[in-house]
Amino acid sequence: MDIRFEQAEARFEERIVLHPLTLSLTERRIGVIGLNGSGKTTFARMINGLVAPSAGRVVVNGFDTVKDGEKVRADVGFIFQNPQNQIILPILKEDIALGLKPRKLPKQAIEAAVNGILARFGIGHLAGRRAHELSGGELQLAALASVLVTEPGILIMDEPTNQLDLKNRDLVERTIRGLDENIIVISHDLSLIADFDRVLLFHEGRLAADGLPGGIVARYREIAA
Secondary structure, three states: OOEEEEEEEEEEOOEEEEEEEEEEEOOOEEEEEEOOOOOHHHHHHHHOOOOOOOEEEEEEOOEEOOOOHHHHHHHEEEEOOOHHHHOOOOEHHHHHHHOOHHHOOOHHHHHHHHHHHHHHOOOHHHOOOEHHHOOHHHHHHHHHHHHHOOOOOEEEEEOOOOOOOHHHHHHHHHHHHOOOOEEEEEOOOOOOOOOOOEEEEEEOOEEEEEEOHHHHHHHHHHHHO
């Protein structure tokens, strides 16, 4: 993973949401924390081109998020706070297959890929279920499957344990810890990112601290106090 922010800024009308940022990210597991409205979600969305920089640029694995947007989005999967919103088709297996359709693969290859990703996350029994029939934890696993079936090099997750009960939160946390992909996780669940390689703390639209989880979480507690 090679992500570079080069004096990248995000401005919505006259309001600066993310002040100019120069940063390089190469670690495999990166946590992003901060108070609500601190700029962390905007930062994450700039990585896959959902938010274009109003100044400077963002480069992901050699591709500019504006000039090479399609290539960046193909390599950066994004799971939103409410995963149900990104499950488009009513039946789970059909939704997972949808992401493979642009590749014009044979039907058998698509079916094999879908079955493989369902098996990877232990949700093969949910293949014929509808999104509204799934628990919160099952929805997160379904969203993971629908994104990772396309084999992105980087996965971004926005508050993956938000509003989950203890059972489903534990399920999702175990799954995240078992992922082989490069991951960037935005989270208020500090235990989730406690063993990550690097943690970024955003505050009032600026990068306030950057380093190993222990020290950065301690700094966050000071800010939040």
